[in-house]
Amino acid sequence: MSMVPAVLATACGLGGAGAVAGFVLPYRLRVPVAGVLTAGVGVSGGAAGVAALVGSRWSAALPGVLPLAGVHVAVDALAGLFMAVAGAVVTAVAVYGIGYAAGHGAHGLGSRTAQTALPLFALTLVLVPVAASVSSFLVLWELMALGSLLLVLTEHRERSSVRQAGVWYAVMTHLGLVLLLAGFALFAAQAGGETFSALRAGAHVLSPAVRGLVFVLVALAFTSKAGAVPLHAWLPRAHPEAPSPVSALMSAAMVNLGVYGLVRTGLDLLGGGPAWWWLGLLAVGGASAVYGILQAAMASDLKRLLAYSTSENMSLVLIGVGASGVFTSYGDRPLAALALAAALLHVVNHSAFKALLFCAAGSVLRSTGLRDLDLLGGLRSRMPLTAGLFALGALGAVALPPGNGFISEWLLLQSLIHGLQVPGVAVAVVLPLSVALVALSAGIAAAVFVKALGVGFFARPRDKRAASANEAPPLMLAGMALLAIGIVALALVPGLLGDGLDRAVGAVGLPGTGAVSGGGVRVRLADISASLSPLWVVAALTAAILLATGLARLFARRRRRANARLWDCGGGAPTPRMAYTATSFAEPLQRVFDDVLAPEQDVNVTPVRESAYLVERIRFQHRVPDRIEHRLYDPVLRVLAGAGQAARRLAGGSVHLYLGYGFAGLVVLLLVLAVGW
Amino acid sequence: MSAVGYAAVAGQVVVVGAGAPLLTGWMRQVRARLEGRAGAGVLQPWRDARKLLHKEPITPAGTGPAFRAAPALLVATTVVAAALVPLLSTDTPVSSHADLIVVVALIALGTFALALAGLDTGTAFGGMGASREMTVAALVEPTILLSVFALSIPTGTTNIPAIVSGAAHEPGRLASPAGLLATAALAVAVLAETGRIPVDNPSTHLELTMIHEAMVLEYAGPDLALVELGAQMRLTLLLGLLSSLFVPWGIATGGSWAPLPVALVLFGAKVAVLGAVLAAAEVFWAKVRLFRVPELLAGSFLLALLAVAASYFLNGAS
Numbered sequence: 001m002s003m004v005p006a007v008l009a010t011a012c013g014l015g016g017a018g019a020v021a022g023f024v025l026p027y028r029l030r031v032p033v034a035g036v037l038t039a040g041v042g043v044s045g046g047a048a049g050v051a052a053l054v055g056s057r058w059s060a061a062l063p064g065v066l067p068l069a070g071v072h073v074a075v076d077a078l079a080g081l082f083m084a085v086a087g088a089v090v091t092a093v094a095v096y097g098i099g100y101a102a103g104h105g106a107h108g109l110g111s112r113t114a115q116t117a118l119p120l121f122a123l124t125l126v127l128v129p130v131a132a133s134v135s136s137f138l139v140l141w142e143l144m145a146l147g148s149l150l151l152v153l154t155e156h157r158e159r160s161s162v163r164q165a166g167v168w169y170a171v172m173t174h175l176g177l178v179l180l181l182a183g184f185a186l187f188a189a190q191a192g193g194e195t196f197s198a199l200r201a202g203a204h205v206l207s208p209a210v211r212g213l214v215f216v217l218v219a220l221a222f223t224s225k226a227g228a229v230p231l232h233a234w235l236p237r238a239h240p241e242a243p244s245p246v247s248a249l250m251s252a253a254m255v256n257l258g259v260y261g262l263v264r265t266g267l268d269l270l271g272g273g274p275a276w277w278w279l280g281l282l283a284v285g286g287a288s289a290v291y292g293i294l295q296a297a298m299a300s301d302l303k304r305l306l307a308y309s310t311s312e313n314m315s316l317v318l319i320g321v322g323a324s325g326v327f328t329s330y331g332d333r334p335l336a337a338l339a340l341a342a343a344l345l346h347v348v349n350h351s352a353f354k355a356l357l358f359c360a361a362g363s364v365l366r367s368t369g370l371r372d373l374d375l376l377g378g379l380r381s382r383m384p385l386t387a388g389l390f391a392l393g394a395l396g397a398v399a400l401p402p403g404n405g406f407i408s409e410w411l412l413l414q415s416l417i418h419g420l421q422v423p424g425v426a427v428a429v430v431l432p433l434s435v436a437l438v439a440l441s442a443g444i445a446a447a448v449f450v451k452a453l454g455v456g457f458f459a460r461p462r463d464k465r466a467a468s469a470n471e472a473p474p475l476m477l478a479g480m481a482l483l484a485i486g487i488v489a490l491a492l493v494p495g496l497l498g499d500g501l502d503r504a505v506g507a508v509g510l511p512g513t514g515a516v517s518g519g520g521v522r523v524r525l526a527d528i529s530a531s532l533s534p535l536w537v538v539a540a541l542t543a544a545i546l547l548a549t550g551l552a553r554l555f556a557r558r559r560r561r562a563n564a565r566l567w568d569c570g571g572g573a574p575t576p577r578m579a580y581t582a583t584s585f586a587e588p589l590q591r592v593f594d595d596v597l598a599p600e601q602d603v604n605v606t607p608v609r610e611s612a613y614l615v616e617r618i619r620f621q622h623r624v625p626d627r628i629e630h631r632l633y634d635p636v637l638r639v640l641a642g643a644g645q646a647a648r649r650l651a652g653g654s655v656h657l658y659l660g661y662g663f664a665g666l667v668v669l670l671l672v673l674a675v676g677w
Numbered sequence: 678m679s680a681v682g683y684a685a686v687a688g689q690v691v692v693v694g695a696g697a698p699l700l701t702g703w704m705r706q707v708r709a710r711l712e713g714r715a716g717a718g719v720l721q722p723w724r725d726a727r728k729l730l731h732k733e734p735i736t737p738a739g740t741g742p743a744f745r746a747a748p749a750l751l752v753a754t755t756v757v758a759a760a761l762v763p764l765l766s767t768d769t770p771v772s773s774h775a776d777l778i779v780v781v782a783l784i785a786l787g788t789f790a791l792a793l794a795g796l797d798t799g800t801a802f803g804g805m806g807a808s809r810e811m812t813v814a815a816l817v818e819p820t821i822l823l824s825v826f827a828l829s830i831p832t833g834t835t836n837i838p839a840i841v842s843g844a845a846h847e848p849g850r851l852a853s854p855a856g857l858l859a860t861a862a863l864a865v866a867v868l869a870e871t872g873r874i875p876v877d878n879p880s881t882h883l884e885l886t887m888i889h890e891a892m893v894l895e896y897a898g899p900d901l902a903l904v905e906l907g908a909q910m911r912l913t914l915l916l917g918l919l920s921s922l923f924v925p926w927g928i929a930t931g932g933s934w935a936p937l938p939v940a941l942v943l944f945g946a947k948v949a950v951l952g953a954v955l956a957a958a959e960v961f962w963a964k965v966r967l968f969r970v971p972e973l974l975a976g977s978f979l980l981a982l983l984a985v986a987a988s989y990f991l992n993g994a995s
Contacts, residue, residue: 380741400786410778417826420989432985435826436819443818446789447811454796460739530835536774544753556899557731566737567895568800569884580804588812592971
């Protein structure tokens, strides 16, 4: 008997109890009680996920829960992977969130609304992968969107930008819902059933055109949730404006579900498809990875930077999923399994480091009230633990060896490089370009996190608030420490995931590759020879560091370190204002990618009245707008606003007119019924 | 096998570590002679290192652990890479770990650490150097990985010893269009990674044009010695990697002792020739403007892309 239903029921109970507690309890008790119950949701949801990864499967139909359709649930290893990730993130972030909201006043994250929504949002994050019918999936999906929307709006009293972000998020997530609804309705109508098993069985009945339409509709919605261009505009608005624990949940658990939906629908329910679907996904992923990380490079708002980096990492995952689909459509199933394993591993790794990064950014924000990197700096001496944890997360994010992100990007590159065995000119053109785009985004990601860490945490404070920062309270540190343990484990022994990852890949019908296995420390590819053992790399690096420092000390004459002023090429003791800021750090990259980014620069020189040569004031403005948003959304919004204005003329205010509309409507309806039916 | 293998690994590390200052001295000497100067002699970098090691270690005010740790990390990444790359032998105990992507990433890790150290000082020059170095590093990455892609196609692996021994046994591969294009692309990438002319001028004294040197301006004494050694080792290693990939002859492929000394001598000769060529070229080249560097790198990226395309259409499609 599987333990999954019992654990899931526990999660639901804890989530409900947490919501009630958040609503009923007074402020003092609300945050700890709801926080602990949310952590319980995370633990039990994660446990259910792990149980599914270990191999237990469970499915059930609960007819009474929803009217008409009932609720269908099923847990397989693919769902289990996403549940386990969401559960782990929820647990750590809930612990962090107790510290974050405590002592912060009854507004913001400590408010009744937020504390009621948080456990429910956490619960939906765990439950979305469990849904096994279109209606249950869409209900949970919408609950998740609403929960996160409420939480994004938490600080709406403090900043007007929060309200704006909320509107963007609400509109875009519901556009996504409409697309999903249309896609799934079409699919279910043609396949003759709305449970996932009926869809799976009926997928082959669909004509290729309908299948393609379903895929495009659904993929648009899911890639929007995952933050890929062009429907990414909500992400860099909503994630930074949400309270940091919520940002962490959204960036590390919610966006994953976009990938889950895509894998579930595209590879599992629709059973793969023609190559053009997946080549399209590869193109979207590639463009979005580079675009996202470039915007991150330009951002000087720490949380906006992290949000764009989420967009980039999810795009890398989409590249993996796309490659997997391409290989499936050409019939190379082991390679497809490898690419999918790389994508799923990157989901896990990204969740670990991005949750930590958002939490660390939240600590900085809570302590200093600053998100602007240009004003931060010098935090490593005031907040050493937070700085260290951020550095650990950044190491994961830059995809360099001891970090966990490197392992999944390495696997992704391996699957792309060896994809050239697959015949077809399209593949031969797309794969090298994908490799180049992955490499370029990895290179820029290194620059991005050098900027975030070096400008934000190192050097000296550029603002009073940064200079008087204090270390985060113990509970916040504890939550971050949980995530840090996860990162270290993933970086050193990714093999722990091995069998679970294979089962998750196997859940969509691809053969297990054993890519991450073998004594638990090795990443090995079965059909292609290449191996990477992270533990070995770390051991070798440690030994080499000891060797280098040892030899340097051996040959050095004087051991004692002396303190001295900064030399600065004889300039001596520079002030913090002279240090490089995030904006200046990004300037060369901005120049290089001038044509892509199209920065706007405005210099106003006001001369004194007596002479045009004497300057009284210079005003310099610089902005790097999101160009896709600029070019794509603005015209649409303008047309919509114009249509709205035009529609006002229909409402002239005369009752006769309105009665006339009603009459005309009735006549048209009757005519349609008479003629059409 | 294992004793020979361990000896080969140790030899690689020692040769790169001890030979790197000599290579730099040799290149400076070649350059000096070509410019009509007497030169300071091949051993000068060693003397410099000794001088720096005898100085007092300095901690500039306001710097933190990142600044302190970066020099050792820079040297350590290069040492690990030197142990992995088959400079003397392809049959070593670590050859199964010698993945080309890992080596590239290790070198990038050194750059990452040094850029953080540059920002850690909080000076304008440190930030300037870090910003420029990361920009160049980001743009080099696609070229390098595409070259890796092109190189891995014939052998079906990114394992360097396998690529090198494959090429040694089948020299025709090297003269193929793909091989030549990948060589050219990788050579430009190596110039950029090691901060040589035309990307960066290692002997510049003008702060405003510096890239690599600007990051390390605040280092003094033993720390500076480590930074310089790290940079020199990185040059040696990358030239060695180029020679291993494209002129693989002489590298020991078996488990016997005899080929090792030959490999050592040949490695020295190959790297010395490459260094001399580079030094001679630097006499005639000028450093390009920073914002022209992307054009150079875009060119090399194109070469790498052509290499992949060539190897696909000329070999793979048949």
